[in-house]
Amino acid sequence: EKPGEHADRMRRFREIASRLRVPLIKCVPGEHDAALDGGALFRDAFGETSYSFDHRGVHFIALDNVSLGKPAVGAERIAWLRRDLARFPTSAPIVVFTHRPLFDLRPDWEWFTSDGDQVMSALAPYENVTVLYGHIHREHEHTEGTATHYASRSLIFAFPDPEIGVPKKPLPFDAS
Numbered sequence: 001e002k003p004g005e006h007a008d009r010m011r012r013f014r015e016i017a018s019r020l021r022v023p024l025i026k027c028v029p030g031e032h033d034a035a036l037d038g039g040a041l042f043r044d045a046f047g048e049t050s051y052s053f054d055h056r057g058v059h060f061i062a063l064d065n066v067s068l069g070k071p072a073v074g075a076e077r078i079a080w081l082r083r084d085l086a087r088f089p090t091s092a093p094i095v096v097f098t099h100r101p102l103f104d105l106r107p108d109w110e111w112f113t114s115d116g117d118q119v120m121s122a123l124a125p126y127e128n129v130t131v132l133y134g135h136i137h138r139e140h141e142h143t144e145g146t147a148t149h150y151a152s153r154s155l156i157f158a159f160p161d162p163e164i165g166v167p168k169k170p171l172p173f174d175a176s
Contacts, residue, residue, distance in 0.1 A: 004166050009043040030099045031066040039067030050077050052084050059088055064099045065113045072114045082159060084120050093128040101151070102118045103144060109159075109168045111136050123147055137170070156171070 012035070017025050034042045039049040049064035063081065065073045073081075083092070092103040096102075102116035113119070123129050129147035137154035138161070157170040 007041055007045075010041060014045055026051075026060075026062060026097075028062045028097045028099060029064055029066055034064065034067045038069070040062065042067070050080065058095055059085075059092065060061035061096045063096055063119065065098050065100050065102070065116070066079045067121075070114065071110060071112055073119055074082045074115070077116050078115065080124065081119065083128070083173065085122060087168070088126070090125045091127055094123065094126050094130070096123070096129065098129045098131065099134050101133050101149060102131055102138075103142060105136065105142070107139070109136075109162060111162075120144060120147065 018146075026046050027042075027048075029039060029042045033039075034049060039070075042049055048062075049067050050062055052059060052061045054060070056175075061081065061084065062076060063073060065071060066073050079150040088094070100113050101111055102113050102119050104116070105111040124145055124147075127146050131147055133148040133149060133151050134154070136151050137157050137159045138151065139153050140149075143148040156173065159168060160166045160171055162168070
């Protein structure tokens with residue numbers, strides 16, 4: 001990668017996304033966006049790496065679990081999350097966006113967040129929690145207590161099912 005290429009790609013994405021005819025665009029960093037520089041470039045391009053907002057009675061939380069350079073949210077962000085959640089009754093619908101799964105799906109493939117159990121502990125009192133995550137590039141659903149976690153298949157670099165005992169390498173692109 002040539003110097004400045006990463007920043008150029010983020011600017012290009014922001015330019016393309018700005019053409020969407022929607023009132024609000026929010027982004028959550030992946031490890032390729034934020035792990036090497038602690039999220040500095042991402043923040044310059046898109047704003048904070050962790051934030052929350054409310055829309056039509058739903059509380060949305062973007063939770064950065066990549067910019068520490070390892071699969072972790074970190075004590076500071078977990079404290080922020082607890083303060084953020086404290087404003088809401090346990091019946092409030094909560095949607096969390098994050099990059100890596102917040103549970104140990106497949107630690108040997110880096111499909112986990114080391115302090116995800118602390119995040120889930122903060123979310124545990126809430127009756128209606130949905131976690132949307134990426135990173136694994138495949139469909140997956142996992143329910144833990146009152147939280148359901150969902151991942152969707154990526155258009156590129158889709159990974160095989162780790163349960164079938166194949167190595168972790170992207171599947172060939174299927175144009176159909």
